[in-house]
Amino acid sequence: MRNLKKAIAFLILTLFTAVFSSVSASAAYILQLNAESNLSITSQDEVKYIIGFSEGKKVSELLKNFNNFSEIKAYKNNVALGENEIVSTGTLVSCGSDEAYVVIKGDTDGDGSVNATDYLQVKKYFLGTYEMDKVYLLAADTQSDGFIDATDYLQIKGYFLGTYNLYPVEKTYSVTSADESALQITNGGNHIHGETITVTANVIKLGYRFAGWYSGETLLSTSEKYSFTIDKDVVGKVEIADEMKVFDFISTATTCEIIGFKDSSATEVIIPDVVTSIRDNVFKDCENLESVTFGRNVVSIGDHTFENCTGLERVNITDIKSWCSINFKYSYSTPLYYAGNLYFNGELVVDLVIPDDVKSFGVGSFCYCASLESVIIPDGVTHVDDSAFRGCTNLRSVTFGDGVKNIGYYAFGGCTSLANITIPDSVTSIGEGAFYNCRNFVNITIPDSVTSIGKNAFYGCKILESITLPFVGATKDGTSNTHFGYIFGASSYTNNQSYVPSTLKSVIITGKSAIGEWAFYNCSSLANITITNNVTSVGNHAFSGCESIKSVNITNIKSWCGINFGEYDSNPLCYEGNLYINGELVVDLVIPNGLKSIGSYAFDGCTSIKSVTIPKSVTSVGAVAFSDCKNLERVNITDIKSWVNIYFKTLGSNPLYHAENLYLNGELVVDLVIPDGVTYVSGLWCCTSLESVIIPDSVSSIDWSAFRSCTNLKSVIIGDSVKVIDDYAFSGCTSLENITIPDSVTSIGEGAFYNCSKLVNITIPDSVTSIGDKAFCYCTSLANITIPNSVTSIGRNAFYDCTSLANITIPNSVTSIGESAFCGCNNLVSITLPFVGSSSSVISYSPRDSEFSDDQLFGYIFGSRKQSNTSNGTNLVYQGQSSYTDVFSESKYYRVYYIPSSLRTVIITNATGISAYAFYGCDNLTSITINSEAQNNVYSNAFTNCTATVKYN
Numbered sequence: 001m002r003n004l005k006k007a008i009a010f011l012i013l014t015l016f017t018a019v020f021s022s023v024s025a026s027a028a029y030i031l032q033l034n035a036e037s038n039l040s041i042t043s044q045d046e047v048k049y050i051i052g053f054s055e056g057k058k059v060s061e062l063l064k065n066f067n068n069f070s071e072i073k074a075y076k077n078n079v080a081l082g083e084n085e086i087v088s089t090g091t092l093v094s095c096g097s098d099e100a101y102v103v104i105k106g107d108t109d110g111d112g113s114v115n116a117t118d119y120l121q122v123k124k125y126f127l128g129t130y131e132m133d134k135v136y137l138l139a140a141d142t143q144s145d146g147f148i149d150a151t152d153y154l155q156i157k158g159y160f161l162g163t164y165n166l167y168p169v170e171k172t173y174s175v176t177s178a179d180e181s182a183l184q185i186t187n188g189g190n191h192i193h194g195e196t197i198t199v200t201a202n203v204i205k206l207g208y209r210f211a212g213w214y215s216g217e218t219l220l221s222t223s224e225k226y227s228f229t230i231d232k233d234v235v236g237k238v239e240i241a242d243e244m245k246v247f248d249f250i251s252t253a254t255t256c257e258i259i260g261f262k263d264s265s266a267t268e269v270i271i272p273d274v275v276t277s278i279r280d281n282v283f284k285d286c287e288n289l290e291s292v293t294f295g296r297n298v299v300s301i302g303d304h305t306f307e308n309c310t311g312l313e314r315v316n317i318t319d320i321k322s323w324c325s326i327n328f329k330y331s332y333s334t335p336l337y338y339a340g341n342l343y344f345n346g347e348l349v350v351d352l353v354i355p356d357d358v359k360s361f362g363v364g365s366f367c368y369c370a371s372l373e374s375v376i377i378p379d380g381v382t383h384v385d386d387s388a389f390r391g392c393t394n395l396r397s398v399t400f401g402d403g404v405k406n407i408g409y410y411a412f413g414g415c416t417s418l419a420n421i422t423i424p425d426s427v428t429s430i431g432e433g434a435f436y437n438c439r440n441f442v443n444i445t446i447p448d449s450v451t452s453i454g455k456n457a458f459y460g461c462k463i464l465e466s467i468t469l470p471f472v473g474a475t476k477d478g479t480s481n482t483h484f485g486y487i488f489g490a491s492s493y494t495n496n497q498s499y500v501p502s503t504l505k506s507v508i509i510t511g512k513s514a515i516g517e518w519a520f521y522n523c524s525s526l527a528n529i530t531i532t533n534n535v536t537s538v539g540n541h542a543f544s545g546c547e548s549i550k551s552v553n554i555t556n557i558k559s560w561c562g563i564n565f566g567e568y569d570s571n572p573l574c575y576e577g578n579l580y581i582n583g584e585l586v587v588d589l590v591i592p593n594g595l596k597s598i599g600s601y602a603f604d605g606c607t608s609i610k611s612v613t614i615p616k617s618v619t620s621v622g623a624v625a626f627s628d629c630k631n632l633e634r635v636n637i638t639d640i641k642s643w644v645n646i647y648f649k650t651l652g653s654n655p656l657y658h659a660e661n662l663y664l665n666g667e668l669v670v671d672l673v674i675p676d677g678v679t680y681v682s683g684l685w686c687c688t689s690l691e692s693v694i695i696p697d698s699v700s701s702i703d704w705s706a707f708r709s710c711t712n713l714k715s716v717i718i719g720d721s722v723k724v725i726d727d728y729a730f731s732g733c734t735s736l737e738n739i740t741i742p743d744s745v746t747s748i749g750e751g752a753f754y755n756c757s758k759l760v761n762i763t764i765p766d767s768v769t770s771i772g773d774k775a776f777c778y779c780t781s782l783a784n785i786t787i788p789n790s791v792t793s794i795g796r797n798a799f800y801d802c803t804s805l806a807n808i809t810i811p812n813s814v815t816s817i818g819e820s821a822f823c824g825c826n827n828l829v830s831i832t833l834p835f836v837g838s839s840s841s842v843i844s845y846s847p848r849d850s851e852f853s854d855d856q857l858f859g860y861i862f863g864s865r866k867q868s869n870t871s872n873g874t875n876l877v878y879q880g881q882s883s884y885t886d887v888f889s890e891s892k893y894y895r896v897y898y899i900p901s902s903l904r905t906v907i908i909t910n911a912t913g914i915s916a917y918a919f920y921g922c923d924n925l926t927s928i929t930i931n932s933e934a935q936n937n938v939y940s941n942a943f944t945n946c947t948a949t950v951k952y953n
Helices: 059-063 116-127 134-140 150-161 320-324 484-488 493-499 557-562 640-644 858-862 932-937
Strands: 028-032 047-051 073-076 092-095 098-102 172-177 183-186 189-192 196-203 208-215 218-221 225-229 234-240 247-251 256-261 268-270 291-293 314-317 342-344 351-353 374-376 397-399 443-445 466-469 506-509 513-515 528-531 535-538 551-554 578-581 588-590 611-613 634-637 662-664 671-673 692-694 715-717 761-763 784-786 807-809 830-833 864-868 892-897 905-908 927-930 949-952
Touching (some): 047 134, 059 073, 116 134, 116 150, 183 234, 196 208, 196 234, 484 493, 634 640, 858 864, 858 892, 927 932
Parallel strands (some): 028 047, 172 234, 291 314, 374 397, 466 506, 611 634, 634 662, 671 692, 692 715, 761 784, 807 830, 927 949
Antiparallel strands (some): 073 092, 092 098, 196 225, 208 218, 208 234, 247 256, 864 892
């Protein structure tokens, strides 16, 4: 109760005394609101009224006018009001037994608002038609003159129509910021005169500090938090921080960029912690600058920022982590370009340990830091950014953590003292120029985790001797730039030799990848190459021009045999190299059991191999797989059936091509019996140990080159089921004297008995329909051959150089004879033919003016060539060919044939005619007998210059 007696200081906004004709003034005790007063509800008997409160305000605003407001409650119609509810006329303010009613001018119905209802009530009261209680009469007396008249209700009307204000205007003052972009004020804005407030200044723009609270030019306080009773306008001001006054800068709440420097003659500059970036050219040409100290928050420095700061001697930092986060745009961005010396808390940085909480480097973080000699990078770092250590010319040691994934563009470029480096397995990419001009590198190992290497990554590594790589070229997938020289700077494989260090002798390829075509082209210094079992293919000419390679190291024979070599010089062994398996020289090569195929060129050129063991699981051997294995002496097998069924793609596919000696279960194969069940025979060519062979009836085909160059083979027994003697099947069997061809054979392939120089007699069974090209070529001992009536064609050069043949008869069944079929049969005396020329259908009534052979002439089957009219060859017969002009040389040429000078008798048995010039110039012949059916079709000059007697039967 005593507290309420202190009350009325704050609420008196309008003083008045209300005297109503119906109410005595002494009956009311009026509490008037005043801004300078605190109110109390005194313990008196009179009814108390609180006036001076305006429409629309909350209970909380009412109660704060009482000095003991925490003890006071507000009610309306006996219901307690919350502090956010609206005060109305008739609201009861209570403190214990002490009470007072609120009066709001114009609110005559107690609803908390002034409207038309209030206007009408007052008007009716004035006219005597309406009654109101005392509290509402006080609200109706808008003039506070103790009377209710027309002015009162007209003022109420004017208020709700917006033309009159019932309440006195409260005097207010403002607290504002002179620069809202730099300074925010807590509890600023407008405040009622006399109100006690506390305001707080918050500087939000980097590079500024709080200057103080001002009234006009008068400084009131420099404290950021300021409490006072407001009676005037107050302004908060900021000013540029002392450490920033030497700079021109722009800033926000989170960034501060230096855009200019005001003292170009300064010898020292300190970059404050608030600075986050420095723009291009800021310190350019500050030649007197000797020292730069960086704050902790710079993240980027523009181009040419420190260009021509030639006097710089030291760069000072206080935090390694923040320094690592700076991105320098280019070389002249970093002050280390000139200073070279980096100081951390006053100590020269020589041996640097990057803190564990650093996750990456900025661009050029330690670029040109000449003081740096060693660096340890923690596991947390995932990216060594572009140029991070570029130009650190004294850097000798780098230790990577296990978290590094990327080594950026020129990250260690120009680290000329760096002699070795261990790249962890976590690294997946090495950027362009990453180790550019690290000229002391001798050995480099790149882990299999790496999938891409940039151009010039190892440019200028001039004394490099060995390198280990997961792949060759730019990327593991081999989609572009697959040449070895790419990582040394070569734009094309043709430039390999110019860029790959001449000191580089050894290359190890470890990853699962393909080596592209021309990959090592002209890498002439390479001496050793290691290809692990992960390499899947080697492109065309991959090692072309690598003549110095003398050793090839592999880790697994099975994998090596599975590599797809595109060409002979795709295999580095092609230069007569020695093969090593896991460091051991391969002399006795053992192909592992279970392997089914040996790839093309697999051991081509391997000079270390002396023997090879091939298991029965092998079914195919690719092109020239064992070609040029010049020191190969023996081939070991365990199963002849499997061996003769192997598909050898070329002569050089078969190791016997050089070894010549075949060993079956340790025994030299001399007399071979091919087991029953074999259906075709192959793969025994060049087996010089072989002297006899028996081929069973199960065999249907003697395949291509099956016994080719078996120079000691003397005896062959062929089973009765063989249908095909394929091309070159017995070619070069120079010891073979006799062979019986069974009646089952239908064709004798090209070169089947080529160069069987001791073969004397051969009978061709009447099952054979064709004799292939060069079938008996160079069978120089062949004296007798019988060609059956089943044969329909004889190929080109079929009996070429069969110099022992004296007589030969071609049956009428033959319809075509190839050019030069009997060329070189120089001892031939007589020949019986079904027709003249290449076939029975070729008859010409005139000579052919052409550079091609005249296949209607007798000499066609003996071979021909062009002969200049300026030189007459020996043993040549000029046969009825008109001269013609070579379109290129304009020389005159004639057709000439190698008709044996020994030949005397010719018998034609089935001709339909004799072409023009057919026997022209055959002056060595003595007798020509022609079947009578041809007599009526003998054309011009058929026998001109032919001395033989011609008769028709």
